[in-house]
Amino acid sequence: MVKIARSDGKYCLGIESSADDFGVGIADFDGTLLANCSDSYIPQEGGIHPREAARHHAEVADSILQQALNQADIKPNKLSCIAFSQGPGLGPSLRTGATVARALAAYLEIPLVGVNHSVAHIEIGKLTTGAQDPLTLYASGGNTMVTAYTAGRYRVFGETLDIALGNCLDVFGREAGLKAKQGLPIGAAIEQLAQNSQQTLISLPYVVKGMDLSLSGLLTAATTTLQTPKTSTCQPSHSLEDVCYSLQEHAFAMVSEVTERALAHTEKKTLLLTGGVAANKRLQTMLSLIAEEHNAAFSVVPKQYATDNGAMIAWTGTLAYKFGLITPIAKSMVKLRWRVDKVDVPWIQ
Numbered sequence: 001m002v003k004i005a006r007s008d009g010k011y012c013l014g015i016e017s018s019a020d021d022f023g024v025g026i027a028d029f030d031g032t033l034l035a036n037c038s039d040s041y042i043p044q045e046g047g048i049h050p051r052e053a054a055r056h057h058a059e060v061a062d063s064i065l066q067q068a069l070n071q072a073d074i075k076p077n078k079l080s081c082i083a084f085s086q087g088p089g090l091g092p093s094l095r096t097g098a099t100v101a102r103a104l105a106a107y108l109e110i111p112l113v114g115v116n117h118s119v120a121h122i123e124i125g126k127l128t129t130g131a132q133d134p135l136t137l138y139a140s141g142g143n144t145m146v147t148a149y150t151a152g153r154y155r156v157f158g159e160t161l162d163i164a165l166g167n168c169l170d171v172f173g174r175e176a177g178l179k180a181k182q183g184l185p186i187g188a189a190i191e192q193l194a195q196n197s198q199q200t201l202i203s204l205p206y207v208v209k210g211m212d213l214s215l216s217g218l219l220t221a222a223t224t225t226l227q228t229p230k231t232s233t234c235q236p237s238h239s240l241e242d243v244c245y246s247l248q249e250h251a252f253a254m255v256s257e258v259t260e261r262a263l264a265h266t267e268k269k270t271l272l273l274t275g276g277v278a279a280n281k282r283l284q285t286m287l288s289l290i291a292e293e294h295n296a297a298f299s300v301v302p303k304q305y306a307t308d309n310g311a312m313i314a315w316t317g318t319l320a321y322k323f324g325l326i327t328p329i330a331k332s333m334v335k336l337r338w339r340v341d342k343v344d345v346p347w348i349q
């Protein structure tokens with residue numbers, strides 16, 4: 001990134017398009033979120049098809065942009081910069097958002113700000129809850145990590161070694177015949193089923209390795225459990241509700257164990273939960289108990305800012321822009337595996 005002098009601008013428009021969601025948000029420089037509009041690509045069947053997701057984003061971009069400007073009630077010429085999710089994420093999806101952002105920035109003759117998607121999830125959590133210097137569990141469809149700020153960057157204290165927590169839930173749910181609906185992601189459907197279970201805990205793989213965890217074996221075992229023949233005399237049959245319950249208990253206990261160890265190590269005074277899976281009440285309960293045991297406050301990002309959204313990109317864009325960090329078009333290519341611990345965050349003292 002290149003440093004420039006701060007301008008007198010007041011609003012940043014942020015574009016999020018890293019996976020299945022296309023979102024546009026508008027934030028002012030003091031942290032007021034003026035707009036947060038989005039539309040999700042819902043696959044006909046199976047998981048996210050990157051090219052289909054990109055096509056969806058291109059189709060809705062115009063109307064979501066318009067909606068966001070209407071919601072914020074500001075004219076494009078009042079914008080001081082355009083922020084976009086530069087990575088990590090799916091290439092075709094990211095590129096669509098980046099193309100829209102470049103076109104807007106060039107047309108309006110204002111700077112472009114490439115934002116790290118994971119940093120944005122942490123920053124929106126801090127803004128909307130008031131959490132100060134938290135240890136953060138960021139759990140979503142594409143990422144699962146425990147981070148905290150140290151020496152200029154968000155450092156990773158533990159993370160998944162394979163699939164993300166949300167992805168584990170989504171793949172299991174699809175195998176179980178659940179379908180995502182607008183406003184009801186598969187993770188939320190699993191949560192509802194688990195709430196209606198008999199709470200019979202089925203033993204499933206629990207894999208924590210040092211400070212990291214692995215969810216793929218758990219996913220395979222939970223899926224196989226679904227396929228146990230109901231007529232078999234030697235193997236018990238399980239209701240879908242109980243499998244959902246057991247999957248949640250194992251997966252959430254694993255991320256909670258890593259989070260607790262990081263909390264004990266860092267002695268942070270606030271634990272923040274952010275990302276799409278943050279909406280889950282059972283995960284919230286487990287983490288709030290851990291926070292209590294370690295005399296830390298517990299904060300959860302509000303639901304509308306938990307899942308991927310444009311407001312988090314807009315807000316993080318203002319933070320970067322205020323520190324003179326802009327992204328020249330020539331350096332605005334997307335970064336599919338851009339780790340959170342590779343990003344300088346000079347706005348944090």
Ligand code: AMP
Binds near residue numbers: 139165187188306
């Ligand atoms: P994101 O990747 O941040 O957009 O978040 C999407 C992920 O959050 C998907 O994997 C969803 O299944 C998951 N998710 C959303 N709501 C819930 C919930 N209530 N419980 C568990 N997972 C959820």
Ligand code: MG
Binds near residue numbers: 019020307
């Ligand atoms: Mg998403």
